[in-house]
Amino acid sequence: MIVTELKCRGFRNLQDITMAPCEEVNIIYGENAQGKTNLAEAIWLFGGMKSFRGAKDQELICHGKEFAKLELKFRNSLRENMAQITVSNKRNAVLNGVKLPGAPALIGKFSVVVFAPSFLSIIENGPSERRRFIDTAVCQLRPAMAAPVAEYARVLRQRNSLLKDVMMNSALLDLLDVLDEKLCRAGETIIKARKDYLAALAPAAEEIYTGLSSGRERIGFRYCSKFEEGAMAQALKTARREDIMNKTTSVGPHRDDIEITLNDTSVRAFGSQGQKRSCAVALKLTEAEILKNATGEQPVILLDDVMSELDVSRQDFILNHIKNRQVFITCCEPGTVLRSAGGKTFEIKNGNIFN
Ligand SMILES: Nc1ncnc2c1ncn2[C@@H]1O[C@H](COP(=O)(O)OP(=O)(O)OP(=O)(O)O)[C@@H](O)[C@H]1O
Numbered sequence: 001m002i003v004t005e006l007k008c009r010g011f012r013n014l015q016d017i018t019m020a021p022c023e024e025v026n027i028i029y030g031e032n033a034q035g036k037t038n039l040a041e042a043i044w045l046f047g048g049m050k051s052f053r054g055a056k057d058q059e060l061i062c063h064g065k066e067f068a069k070l071e072l073k074f075r076n077s078l079r080e081n082m083a084q085i086t087v088s089n090k091r092n093a094v095l096n097g098v099k100l101p102g103a104p105a106l107i108g109k110f111s112v113v114v115f116a117p118s119f120l121s122i123i124e125n126g127p128s129e130r131r132r133f134i135d136t137a138v139c140q141l142r143p144a145m146a147a148p149v150a151e152y153a154r155v156l157r158q159r160n161s162l163l164k165d166v167m168m169n170s171a172l173l174d175l176l177d178v179l180d181e182k183l184c185r186a187g188e189t190i191i192k193a194r195k196d197y198l199a200a201l202a203p204a205a206e207e208i209y210t211g212l213s214s215g216r217e218r219i220g221f222r223y224c225s226k227f228e229e230g231a232m233a234q235a236l237k238t239a240r241r242e243d244i245m246n247k248t249t250s251v252g253p254h255r256d257d258i259e260i261t262l263n264d265t266s267v268r269a270f271g272s273q274g275q276k277r278s279c280a281v282a283l284k285l286t287e288a289e290i291l292k293n294a295t296g297e298q299p300v301i302l303l304d305d306v307m308s309e310l311d312v313s314r315q316d317f318i319l320n321h322i323k324n325r326q327v328f329i330t331c332c333e334p335g336t337v338l339r340s341a342g343g344k345t346f347e348i349k350n351g352n353i354f355n
């Protein structure tokens with residue numbers, strides 16, 4: 001997957017810009033608050049997912065403007081493509097002249113992986129971030145999984161609201177049975193897909209992490225759930241009385257976690273800053289690898305502000321590892337990165353781009 005041209009109009013602080021990146025390493029540098037992350041975000045949106053900053057659509061539009069328009073020319077193994085995204089009160093997308101039902105329909109068309117500093121929270125924070133990571137990765141890999149993920153969230157909301165009423169009205173217990181069945185069906189599908197993903201992730205991540213740490217540490221993953229796969233129905237039944245009392249659903253994939261370990265020790269609990277950072281980067285590079293193996297298309301890699309936080313040997317490993325694919329690296333000080341990377345450099349100043 002190669003981006004050949006990006007155009008932005010009315011997007012965040014970016015001026016009306018056109019950018020023609022090279023096929024390998026593109027360095028985007030500039031002082032703070034000039035628009036580097038905004039540019040990475042613009043490319044990211046063509047993957048069809050929500051902003052990696054968790055921004056609402058409205059926040060993407062330049063203050064004082066009515067709408068934002070993005071245009072991306074990219075090449076995959078089959079053809080040249082042109083995609084457009086318009087953000088107004090909603091997000092619309094057009095691919096090769098055909099209007100799509102919505103921006104999420106771009107998922108699987110343009111494949112992209114982003115590392116942003118906030119991704120560190122996947123290591124440091126509670127389980128919800130890890131669940132979101134794995135569900136996003138699963139959906140990107142298997143777009144059909146978006147349906148059970150959405151269904152699960154919907155039924156879970158219904159069940160939780162039903163739990164509030166069931167104490168007063170036991171006639172609702174029948175409905176609870178129905179919801180439990182639906183919840184289990186979607187839930188077990190999600191758990192299976194997550195475990196399949198972890199099974200694919202582990203060996204690839206291990207290889208990358210070994211390189212990143214020069215063979216000093218071994219990364220591992222463990223899926224943590226209160227019940228065995230296939231036993232969610234029983235677990236829900238066992239927890240029902242407690243769930244009714246607490247008015248919330250205590251078992252299911254929305255409560256599961258993925259433990260990440262280095263040399264069999266939890267990184268979250270015991271890892272150093274550098275180890276946490278390295279794990280997060282390794283996870284992202286692995287995600288790219290898995291996408292490539294599954295789709296045959298090498299995803300575009302966006303590394304927002306990552307190099308400055310790593311020591312030279314880890315920086316070098318990343319730059320060597322990402323050869324033969326297109327990458328966008330944002331940084332304030334291009335010095336070290338430039339020296340080893342070559343490629344094309346762009347300076348961003350006040351939303352304008354120069355090269
Ligand atoms: N919708 C918007 N309209 C206008 N300006 C915006 C909008 N959203 C964000 N900005 C501004 O864009 C500027 C650049 O943001 P961005 O995050 O891209 O900076 P950056 O170059 O990545 O900086 P840093 O090096 O600090 O990460 C910020 O000053 C921000 O206030």
Ligand SMILES: [Mg+2]
Pocket residue numbers: 036037038304305
């Ligand atoms: Mg930034």
